[in-house]
Amino acid sequence: MKKEDIFLSDWLRILVGEVPGTFYIEILIRAAAVYLILVVSMRLMGRRMASRLSRNEMAAMVSLAAAVGIPILDAQRGLLPVVVIALVVVFTQRFISYWAAKNEKFEGLTQGISSTLVENSVIQLASLSESRVTRELLFAQLRSGGIIHLGQVKRLYMEANGAFTLIKDPKPRPGLSLIPVWDDDFANQQPKAPHECVCFRCGYLQKPLDQTADVCPNCSHHQWVQALA
DSSP states (O other), rough: OOOOHHHHHHHHHHHHHOOTTHHHHHHHHHHHHHHHHHHHHHHHHHHHGGTTOOOOOHHHHHHHHHHHHHHHOOOBBBSSHHHHHHHHHHHHHHHHHHHHHHOHHHHHHHHHEEEEEEEEEEEEEHHHHHTTOHHHHHHHHHHTOOBBBBBGGEEEEOOOTTTTTEOOOOOOOOOOBOOOOOOOHHHHSOOOEEEEETTTTTOOOSSOOOTOOOOTTTTTOEEEEEEEE
């Protein structure tokens, strides 16, 4: 065999790899299936899995990362499959983005929608559960924004990409303390509302202070605590 033929054969091996032509049809099916599986899985796992990135963008990133690793680690795989997978991922992403811009329902299905986690100083427990955000994580997020109690919060949104948007109340009212229960020293330094209490579970405000009141009209919880001013 001539040296030129050997050289050409090596370059073909680097580009195509040692696979039959039908393998590239399988690549199309695998790439589309993996992309769909990633989008569905991340949709089910909740929006925090896609923080700062949309689900489709993260699925595209993971798909491309997985595709790039194969020819790097396996000499029997060529670079052409990576190009095929990249094209499938890019065109699928652009197709979804196009229809998401055209159809609001399709956008909500693929990208998710924003949720209101706190409204007028009261935790929206249904939205909290649907978004798979724990109460502790909610409080930590509010504390990071300098919030001491829920009475300072007008709205807290969880955006479709997993980010939080806080809108403070210009006229704070008494509210549920966000200070960790183990930090007694700091909690005792905060001013209390002398005649008002809040539901320990959702932050619903009740007047006058009556810690033996009936169940909370908002969430049917029984425990009441004194509100912070």
